[in-house]
Amino acid sequence: MRWKIPAGALIALAFLVPAAPAAAQFESPGLDAACQTVERKVYQDVRKLVAVDLDTPTDQEIRVLTAQLLHTANVDKLTVLQGVIDKQLKGTPEELRAFLKKDVPNVWMVDLRIKVGQSMTGAGVNVKNAAQVTLDNGSLDALLAYLNDGVYTARELDCASQPTPTPSVTPSVTPSATTTDAPTAAPSTSLAAAGGEGGGLPLTGANTATVVSVGGALLLLGGTGFLIGRRRRSRFVA
Numbered sequence: 317m318r319w320k321i322p323a324g325a326l327i328a329l330a331f332l333v334p335a336a337p338a339a340a341q342f343e344s345p346g347l348d349a350a351c352q353t354v355e356r357k358v359y360q361d362v363r364k365l366v367a368v369d370l371d372t373p374t375d376q377e378i379r380v381l382t383a384q385l386l387h388t389a390n391v392d393k394l395t396v397l398q399g400v401i402d403k404q405l406k407g408t409p410e411e412l413r414a415f416l417k418k419d420v421p422n423v424w425m426v427d428l429r430i431k432v433g434q435s436m437t438g439a440g441v442n443v444k445n446a447a448q449v450t451l452d453n454g455s456l457d458a459l460l461a462y463l464n465d466g467v468y469t470a471r472e473l474d475c476a477s478q479p480t481p482t483p484s485v486t487p488s489v490t491p492s493a494t495t496t497d498a499p500t501a502a503p504s505t506s507l508a509a510a511g512g513e514g515g516g517l518p519l520t521g522a523n524t525a526t527v528v529s530v531g532g533a534l535l536l537l538g539g540t541g542f543l544i545g546r547r548r549r550s551r552f553v554a
Contacts, residue, residue: 346468349438351475359392359431359463362424363456366416375409382412385420394427421456428459435467440474443467 346356365385373381382405389397400423404415429451436447446469450462 347471347475349471351471351478356464356468359428359460360388361460362388362397363421366420370413370417375413378409378413378416379405381416385416389427392427394424396427396430397423425456425459428456428463429454431463432459432467435463440471440477442470442473442477446470 344356345353348354362385365381365388368381370378370381382401386398386401386405388394389401397420400415400419404412432447432450436444439447446462446466450458450466453459
């Protein structure tokens with residue numbers, strides 16, 4: 317049971333070692349797909365982790381090395397490599413040792429090609445051209461160089477070629493010189509106000525003639541009635 321203490325220490329050290337080069341390496345900011353300044357993503361070269369004599373280490377040391385490799389895959393989000401390592405850790409020490417010797421570069425290449433393809437989504441002409449050239453080359457060095465530097469250089473060219481947006485100006489509407497305003501209708505004045513109240517005008521014209529005729533007829537009837545009544549009283553007295 318005493319061997320578990322140094323093994324645990326080695327595993328903890330394996331998770332710390334990959335972070336040291338990344339922390340010491342300074343990269344200038346780059347542009348993302350939206351042309352916003354961001355921190356560059358730096359992919360580690362996993363070949364350096366397995367570029368050692370894999371025949372002399374013990375089985376426990378091989379597992380520690382594999383744990384270090386898995387940590388790098390997690391940091392760089394290399395999903396294919398993560399899945400393969402998880403599967404290999406369930407196998408025998410011999411199978412794990414053979415995987416580290418032969419298969420790591422090939423599996424890592426699949427992840428890098430996926431990352432290059434993803435960078436083309438919604439990208440500009442320069443990024444797409446640079447990515448296609450990298451995929452056609454196909455070497456690990458070309459893939460890694462594109463992801464760590466080439467994509468940012470091409471993206472700067474695409475962002476620089478985009479037109480600068482100009483604010484839209486809404487034109488003001490000015491009245492035309494030939495436009496004439498419609499005259500405002502004046503309110504009609506009622507002529508039927510009784511007794512001249514409320515500012516009404518006196519009755520004239522045909523209405524006045526009608527009133528005079530009716531008045532004359534009433535006076536005539538009244539005079540006739542008065543004469544008839546007087547004659548009757550004279551006869552009665554006689």
